[in-house]
Amino acid sequence: MTRTNSRPHVLLLGGTSEASALARLLAARPDIPAMVSLAGRTINPIEPPIAYRIGGFGGVEGLCAFLDEHAVTALVDATHPFAQRISESAATACSASGVPLLRLERPGWTQRADDDWHWVDDTAGAAAAISGLGRRVFLTTGRQGLAAFAGLSEAWFLIRCIDPPEPPLPPACEVLLDRGPYDLAGELALIDRHRLDLLVTKDSGGELTAAKLEAARLRSLPVIVIRRPRRPETATVRDVAGALAWLAGAA
Numbered sequence: 001m002t003r004t005n006s007r008p009h010v011l012l013l014g015g016t017s018e019a020s021a022l023a024r025l026l027a028a029r030p031d032i033p034a035m036v037s038l039a040g041r042t043i044n045p046i047e048p049p050i051a052y053r054i055g056g057f058g059g060v061e062g063l064c065a066f067l068d069e070h071a072v073t074a075l076v077d078a079t080h081p082f083a084q085r086i087s088e089s090a091a092t093a094c095s096a097s098g099v100p101l102l103r104l105e106r107p108g109w110t111q112r113a114d115d116d117w118h119w120v121d122d123t124a125g126a127a128a129a130i131s132g133l134g135r136r137v138f139l140t141t142g143r144q145g146l147a148a149f150a151g152l153s154e155a156w157f158l159i160r161c162i163d164p165p166e167p168p169l170p171p172a173c174e175v176l177l178d179r180g181p182y183d184l185a186g187e188l189a190l191i192d193r194h195r196l197d198l199l200v201t202k203d204s205g206g207e208l209t210a211a212k213l214e215a216a217r218l219r220s221l222p223v224i225v226i227r228r229p230r231r232p233e234t235a236t237v238r239d240v241a242g243a244l245a246w247l248a249g250a251a
């Protein structure tokens with residue numbers, strides 16, 4: 001499923017709501033021809049409004065070849081804060097190919113004074129922290145990395161993700177397939193219906209999934225928050241307007 005431009009264009013690495021919003025803005029900017037790239041993880045992705053391609057590039061080498069073959073003039077890495085490998089590929093390939101790179105990354109969430117948040121480095125750290133904090137766990141870290149929780153038999157899990165997760169999963173769990181955005185009333189209802197006493201989340205940031213944090217606050221639930229991984233040093237903007245301004249300058 002690949003549509004390509006033969007003329008020089010911007011490559012937008014997507015998979016986030018910010019990338020989708022930027023693609024919508026670029027659809028109205030014929031002076032900035034662009035193509036969006038999706039990893040292909042979501043079974044039914046929303047079709048982008050600009051040219052697009054789906055699937056990995058084949059590592060740094062494949063991405064370098066793509067940049068060259070498709071005359072890419074600039075790359076915007078708008079992938080998820082936890083998508084580490086593609087960002088590393090983008091930084092290395094852009095540096096090797098001399099293609100300007102911009103990182104579009106939304107800010108993380110901010111802990112409030114009365115929040116009972118427990119910061120950990122990764123899913124293994126989150127799994128290790130669960131037993132001391134709760135027994136009915138709202139697990140919202142996505143369908144990847146769930147194996148880290150598979151050995152936990154003392155707790156019950158409500159696992160929410162967009163597409164069905166692959167085993168292994170924790171022995172006592174229910175999977176809730178949902179795409180969001182989520183609102184406070186819905187998140188409170190889930191907590192109450194399932195008698196959830198602990199939330200586990202990545203520090204994904206953004207508004208679309210922030211209601212769960214407010215719901216946890218209102219119900220005095222502890223929250224295990226997985227820190228963002230380290231990323232390559234690169235020019236970064238926090239919002240779509242910043243990315244569009246950078247692209248307009250580069251065009």
Ligand code: NAP
Binds near residue numbers: 039055056059141
């Ligand atoms: P990852 O670990 O950084 O990437 C794994 C591999 O998937 C990459 O090496 C690359 O394959 C391919 N890939 C990733 N993003 C791509 C893109 N936009 N276009 C083409 N190929 C891409 O990424 P991930 O954590 O699996 O996430 C995959 C996608 O889901 C990303 O686009 C990300 O924005 C989105 N997403 C991730 C999370 C999360 O929590 N990780 C959450 C929401 C959305 P090659 O090496 O073959 O090029």
